[in-house]
Amino acid sequence: MKTLTKIAVILAVTFSLHPINAQTSNTNDQDQLSLDRGTINSQFEYVFRKSGNFKGTNGQPYEAVKQVWLLKLKSNVLDSLKTTYGNLEASRSTVENQAKEIEDLKAKLTSTQTTLDQTNTEKNNMALLGMQTSKTNYNVIMWGIVAALFALLLFFIFKFKNSNALTRGAKLKLEEVETEFEEHRRVALEREQKVRRQLQDEINKNK
Known part of the structure; x- marks a missing residue:
């Protein structure tokens, strides 16, 4: 008890x-x-x-x-x-x-954060020739290409104008040569005609 x-x-x-x-x-x-x-x-x-x-x-x-x-x-x-x-x-x-739900939520949060980081990386980067590069570098490269193309355009315009000027000069010289040639041929023709007349006159006198 x-x-x-x-x-x-x-x-x-x-x-x-x-x-x-x-x-x-x-x-x-x-x-x-x-x-x-x-x-x-x-x-x-x-x-x-x-x-x-x-x-x-x-x-x-x-x-x-x-x-x-x-x-x-x-x-x-x-x-x-x-x-x-x-x-x-x-x-x-x-x-x-x-606790299991918390771990699952942590895993989902980690996965979401990873996806968000990848999205931000893709957002802040651009694909160039199969390679990822930052927007800054992408803009620098693209503007560099544009500047190079513009410089080439100016160079070709200069070359075209220079060639055009040379072509016009060559045409002028050709026209001058042709004019001189025509003048020379006219003079030669007149001289030939004059010689023929003189020859004909001499023939006529001898008869």
Whole structure:
């Protein structure tokens, strides 16, 4: 019996849901205490209050507790432990599920961040001849190409104008040569005609 009492005291301390001063402040509420309802703490309080106070042969006081109360209290404590363990298991499962969801969210966040970084990289870079280059370098290269093409255009325009001027000069010289040739041929023809007339005159005189 003393062993059961000690167990009851230990369980009362272990599963107490209210401070001791709260228990002593409710000593006048015996009608509300019961082994069939209330918290484990209130059920222990019920057992303590209903226990009988006796003195042993050696004069030391002790309390007599009905075994049926202790068995009922034990059953209630075990039920409470079972419920508590069930709640703890459910909480542990919930925590594990939440931890798994957090890890999944972290993985998705990492994947999203990687995709975002790739998107920003592609946004800030341009493909040139199959190679990725920054927009700044791309603009420099493109404007360099435009400047080179413009320089080539100016060079060809200059060469065209120069060639055109040479062509016009060559045409003028050709026209001058042709004019001189025509003049020379006219003069030669007139000289030939003059010689022929003179020759004809000489023939006529000899006759």
